Amino acid sequence: MTGGRGTRRGRREGTGRPSRNTRAHRTGGLALWSVALWLLAWHLAAFALGSELLLPAPLTVATHLVADLAQPSSWERIAFSLARVVAGFAGGMAVAAAGAALAARNRRLEELFAPPITLAKSVPVAAITVLALVWLRSSELSVLVVMLVVVPLSYEALLAGIRACDPRLSEMAEVFRLGWRRRIRFVLFPQLAPALSAACTTGLGMAWKACVAAEIIGIPMGSVGEAFYDAKVHFDTADLFAWTVAVVALSVCMERLLALALRALHAAALRGPAAARRHASDAHRGQQAASASGVALRLRNVSRQFSPSSGLGAVSFDVAPGRPMAVMAPSGTGKTTLLRIVAGLEDADGDVEGTEHARISMVFQEDRLIEGASVLANALLAASPRGSSPDEAIRLLGSLGLGSCLDQPVATCSGGQRRRVALARALLAPHEILLLDEPFAGLDDSARDAAAALVSEREGRACMLVATHDRRDAALLGARVVELHRAREGRP
Numbered sequence: 371m372t373g374g375r376g377t378r379r380g381r382r383e384g385t386g387r388p389s390r391n392t393r394a395h396r397t398g399g400l401a402l403w404s405v406a407l408w409l410l411a412w413h414l415a416a417f418a419l420g421s422e423l424l425l426p427a428p429l430t431v432a433t434h435l436v437a438d439l440a441q442p443s444s445w446e447r448i449a450f451s452l453a454r455v456v457a458g459f460a461g462g463m464a465v466a467a468a469g470a471a472l473a474a475r476n477r478r479l480e481e482l483f484a485p486p487i488t489l490a491k492s493v494p495v496a497a498i499t500v501l502a503l504v505w506l507r508s509s510e511l512s513v514l515v516v517m518l519v520v521v522p523l524s525y526e527a528l529l530a531g532i533r534a535c536d537p538r539l540s541e542m543a544e545v546f547r548l549g550w551r552r553r554i555r556f557v558l559f560p561q562l563a564p565a566l567s568a569a570c571t572t573g574l575g576m577a578w579k580a581c582v583a584a585e586i587i588g589i590p591m592g593s594v595g596e597a598f599y600d601a602k603v604h605f606d607t608a609d610l611f612a613w614t615v616a617v618v619a620l621s622v623c624m625e626r627l628l629a630l631a632l633r634a635l636h637a638a639a640l641r642g643p644a645a646a647r648r649h650a651s652d653a654h655r656g657q658q659a660a661s662a663s664g665v666a667l668r669l670r671n672v673s674r675q676f677s678p679s680s681g682l683g684a685v686s687f688d689v690a691p692g693r694p695m696a697v698m699a700p701s702g703t704g705k706t707t708l709l710r711i712v713a714g715l716e717d718a719d720g721d722v723e724g725t726e727h728a729r730i731s732m733v734f735q736e737d738r739l740i741e742g743a744s745v746l747a748n749a750l751l752a753a754s755p756r757g758s759s760p761d762e763a764i765r766l767l768g769s770l771g772l773g774s775c776l777d778q779p780v781a782t783c784s785g786g787q788r789r790r791v792a793l794a795r796a797l798l799a800p801h802e803i804l805l806l807d808e809p810f811a812g813l814d815d816s817a818r819d820a821a822a823a824l825v826s827e828r829e830g831r832a833c834m835l836v837a838t839h840d841r842r843d844a845a846l847l848g849a850r851v852v853e854l855h856r857a858r859e860g861r862p
């Protein structure tokens with residue numbers, strides 16, 4: 371069995387202090403020694419120049435900064451500009467997210483958005499600011515300028531992120547009919563998190579730059595930009611540097627806070643249904659996921675031609691509830707294609723009856739798990755809150771030999787463990803039709819026997835269709851066998 375290996379890996383991942391590499395990664399490479407070295411270089415340069423007007427020393431700047439921050443009016447300035455940065459950033463992110471979601475669905479919309487995005491990317495901040503001054507008061511100006519800087523950056527990062535999402539996970543969500551909350555939380559958000567994080571951090575850094583630049587031009591009263599302007603006209607270079615340091619510190623702090631918040635949100639999202647374990651009731655004990663079925667699956671002349679030499683040849687058979695059917699054929703004959711047709715993921719010629727009102731559950735050819743989520747959260751992903759309880763999931767996972775790694779992220783599980791998680795998810799999802807594509811691939815003999823026994827015991831009333839290369843699987847599940855034939859040109 372492979373459980374031990376996975377558990378050890380899980381312990382490595384799950385506990386202990388972060389490694390040096392992780393810590394360096396989390397600080398974004400801003401190591402203390404490096405900052406100290408650059409401060410020293412600044413100090414030496416200021417000493418060599420010997421002119422406070424041209425380049426004040428770091429200590430002088432620090433003194434000015436402390437003096438500035440001791441005045442309540444400085445905090446009012448910071449609050450004024452911060453509010454505009456936050457408003458522009460939030461508005462920009464919202465516009466970018468909506469635009470990217472629309473553009474990802476429709477190429478025409480992407481083409482429509484391309485010119486304004488290119489324009490917003492290439493027009494200088496100063497030009498936008500001067501133009502915007504024609505329409506807006508200087509106090510509102512920075513919100514618009516920040517938005518115009520944040521939108522193109524975030525739009526492109528988010529669009530690339532959406533495009534990189536795994537369509538196989540979307541199919542999984544479709545087959546299990548996951549509600550929109552679970553889709554966003556488990557399918558979309560974990561995949562988009564890196565793009566979202568990149569968009570947020572670069573967007574926020576640019577937001578401060580754009581806001582201060584707009585304020586230096588528009589000079590709204592009581593803003594950070596006005597402080598910059600005042601320092602400039604009074605040749606107070608030290609004050610200019612002090613405000614620059616304040617803005618950089620604010621920008622970096624906000625960036626870090628946002629990254630932390632996103633990481634926490636990501637972790638919380640993936641904890642998912644497993645958290646419900648604490649509140650599990652025993653009310654559902656012994657209840658089976660498969661509903662009383664009565665559904666019969668009828669296939670008549672079902673075929674799918676992908677090319678003259680590949681696809682599924684015409685096939686007709688019935689699957690009655692409680693009478694499993696195994697489709698067997700050499701590799702490339704169309705077993706997966708047939709299961710995908712029944713699941714509604716593939717168009718086909720011929721008739722498929724019995725799926726219209728039936729709920730379908732499936733073990734896909736690939737595991738299609740939510741990588742960052744735990745074994746238990748994955749198993750419960752498609753379970754109905756009113757159907758399978760966390761207690762039932764824990765018992766089922768225990769029967770499959772996964773009792774010791776319930777909280778382990780599936781990304782750290784072995785191939786055989788992952789296969790059993792995918793099987794548990796399919797068994798716990800409410801269904802009348804169960805489609806199993808090579809369900810025991812990667813399992814050793816004893817794990818295969820145990821898994822097959824569990825499936826037979828639980829699925830007494832479901833319509834079960836299994837694709838396999840192996841006659842033993844059919845025998846273990848007590849399934850009748852239907853042989854498939856390869857599609858031939860001109861003869862489906």
Ligand SMILES: Nc1ncnc2c1ncn2[C@@H]1O[C@H](COP(=O)(O)OP(=O)(O)OP(=O)(O)O)[C@@H](O)[C@H]1O
Nearest residue numbers: 676680681682699700701702703704705706707708
């Ligand atoms: N979307 C597709 N576009 C083009 N050809 C496809 C597509 N899906 C499957 N095929 C082709 O159809 C044939 C049947 O594929 P399928 O995956 O259904 O076979 P299989 O019997 O499940 O094979 P295996 O046992 O290796 O998984 C293959 O030749 C495959 O290349």
